[in-house]
Amino acid sequence: MTDSGRRILLGRVLGAFGVRGEAKLESWTEPRSAIFRYQPWIVRDPQGRERELAGVRGKESGKYLVAAFPDVNDRDAVEAMRGTEIYVPRSALPPPQPDEYYWVDLEGLRVVTVDGVPLGTVTHLFATGANDVLVARDDERERMIPFVQPQYVTAVDFEAGVVTVDWDPEF
Structure with missing residues (x-):
């Protein structure tokens, strides 16, 4: 697969945070809050359905990130997203430093x-x-x-x- 077609798994939805439709995210970016810089995301739910998602806002909270998704404002909707993986095209990431590799x-x-x-x-x-x-x-x-x-x-x-x-x- 060419670099332009490669996708990088950056994180996943762990579940709901509170009752207002916010989600706990796991991020593998460094720093972990950098995941919000690489939008739009390609999200894949546990059933394999994919869609593009932009406009996600978030902040750090303890060992997780807390994210607010556009048009998601209740806990049940976020719980339905549990296990959703967050991808971006490889081309969206900055070039690595010398002697560093993706x-x-x-x-x-x-x-x-x-x-x-x-x-x-x-x-x-x-x-x-x-x-x-x-x-x-x-x-x-x-x-x-x-x-x-x-x-x-x-x-x-x-x-x-x-x-x-x-x-x-x-x-």
């Missing part, structure tokens, strides 16, 4: 060791708290490689479509 941009890249041994392709990444982990899969196995630069991830070359790692292929 995980979605790494997905699908080939992974090779510093000695040229292929380890598969990047299927996804996840956070552990200590560091992020890159998951590379080939036909035979899956490898979890700490995304620690330059110790384990020595280079990312988007033009060549390759992530080079200092990793034992047998591990």
Whole structure:
């Protein structure tokens, strides 16, 4: 998929906040309130229905964000949105800083060791708290490689479509 067609999952609706139609949101942006800058959103409800949504306002409140959706003004309507995912086109996000990456941009890249041994392709990444982990899969196995630069991830070359790692292929 091209960058213009890629979507980035930025957050989701956790449920109602109060009785006036406000919602608790989980955001994976940094800072988390930045999610409100990337509108319009493409929202996908738990049944898979999608629509575009603009004009959402919000603020931080403890460990969540509290959001007010246009034309939603009661708790039941917000509860019906529980689990709704919030996406934006990849093109709506600012370019990453040097040596920073959007995980979605790494997905699908080939992974090779510093000695040229292929380890598969990047299927996804996840956070552990200590560091992020890159998951590379080939036909035979899956490898979890700490995304620690330059110790384990020595280079990312988007033009060549390759992530080079200092990793034992047998591990």
